[in-house]
Amino acid sequence: MPQMNLVQAVNSALRTEMRNDEDVIVLGEDVGKVGGVFRVTQGLFDEFGDDRVIDTPLAEGGIIGTAIGMALYGLRPVPEIQFSDFIFPAFDQIVSEAAKFRYRSGGEYTVPMVIRTPVGGGIRGGHYHSQSPESLFIHTAGLKVVCPSNPYDAKGLLLSAIRDDDPVLFFEPKRVYRAVKMDVPEDEYTIPIGKAKVVREGEDVTVVGWGAMLFEALASADEVAEEGVSAEVIDLRTLWPVDIDTIVESVKKTGRLVIVHEAPKACGFGAELLSLVTEKAFVHLEAPPVRVTGWDTPFPYTLEMEYLPLQHRITPALLETAKYIP
């Protein structure tokens, strides 16, 4: 089985589905001849031609707007937004149009579009190339939001997303793009949208993460194990619709919860997860749930490693939560 990094795994998923289905179209800035700023779409232009792999002007609103129109008539566009920080000129199209089409046409029209976009920090991009805006889209009814942490999941989830009839925001953690290689089948396979995965079983505390921070959570779980704390790690994979049952089941076992995300704390997705767990498992909680997140500041250029909720911040949170005595 070939070893792939996340860039190659996403490329493999796109190639697979473009071969399967002529309705799949890729469009975005530099995605064609150049192969994308992170080279995720490399080679697709040569294989599928310029009417299926489209270099667009710099015009995010136009890219997403036209992709919505394509999708309404049965095509399956996969637009790329070069950085998720650049998505805001298209925010209106996503929130006002893509998210509401099925609803306002009484279910007659769907928007089977997947917006792929690199997310998160770790490359010192500063405030316009590092943000994690996922909660803005989760807050908008009508959108699915996916964020794989690793190459294998990325391929399987992207194939599911392209085949899904709803609009999907597909966030690719750019810090992971070339950081991890693993076995990824050349053939097609899918991972269901809406299913989290327990990636490490534990007894004492549950830690929930996604994207690049999942690896930090795993590293912290290893670290606290040396101190006799057994952490259960859940990779959310799909952020919305959220697999709350997997989290609640885990919290019922451990009684303790730590949520990790790069986005700022205020109204970050951790706030919603924490509310849901409190609603569904209040009596099982044995310690105050904790969020380890980015600060409520713009994403910094210089102080990136202080801003990100990395292992050095997750580990003490796990220890304190696991050892908390009411």
Add this chain to the structure above:
Amino acid sequence: MASGRDALLEHYRAMYLIRRFEEEAARAYAQGKIGGFLHLYIGQEAIAVGAAAALREGDQVFQTYRDHGISLALGMSAEKGMAELMGKDTGCSRGMGGSMHFFDKEHGFMGGWGIVGGHVAVAAGAAFKSKYLGDENVTLCFFGEGATNIGGFHEGLSLAGLWKLPIVFICENNQYAMGTPMKRTSAISDLTLKAQGYGMHGDRFEGYDVKVVHERVKQAVDRARKGEGPTFIEIETYRFRGHSMSDPAKYRSRAELEERKKKDPLVITKDQLQQAGATIEDLDNIEIQVEEAVKAAVKAADDAEPAKESVMFDSVMATKLGPQNREEAAR
């Protein structure tokens, strides 16, 4: 004409400063002292210097992420710029912005923008301020040809044209929006046609001769200052390096680059100076002074204190009530 020659010598000094600053920035980047993205202005120097020379104190300037050149041309010190690149507290944005997000209030520089087209309507608002207050200041708004396709560009120009604002839009057309040439992303090749739709003056010329840039931008700036409305200027230019340090620029040929380098604005200005009677010694003196200034800037930036977490938290909002996690961060 001695005064003309002296002015041109100063233009040369400013262009040479940008060139050497950028080369040292590239070196510092390669040494790992600068992180993230670094977009160099090498090849485009005549535009920043010629345009800055057309301004007066009080005018305001907006630029894209390729913002080192105009900052230096407006008078920001190389030290402040280099320190910002290295994420130091002495940087022009106290290490919070980095390469793409310079600021220099003292010299009227309103910032470099990492979001394409995000600044165009903001610049129109700054020009509205001048019209409203009658301060007779002019706003310059720079962007690349790639930005002329984005919604923010059109909305900004639409309002500036409608309200006859004292603003000059300068499109530095360096032929490539990152890696994609303009002919693959624009239905028209003369971008001043877009200005027509917004009822403003248009001008279009090559940006390799700093004197030409100065004269033509000055015409537009004067027009704006007199209340005769905005101008859209398309200036043909070329970047000698990739889009950023991580771009090997494989989308263009070596031959094309070599051809373009024949129009190096520094070489053109140097030739003009020698024809005007400047001596090799005059030019050498300038180059030596600039070399020393850039070397000192690198040294000062190396030695400066790193950016501070307190600045990060304190600068989010005017009131210090803002971030809930300051105490958490202090732990």
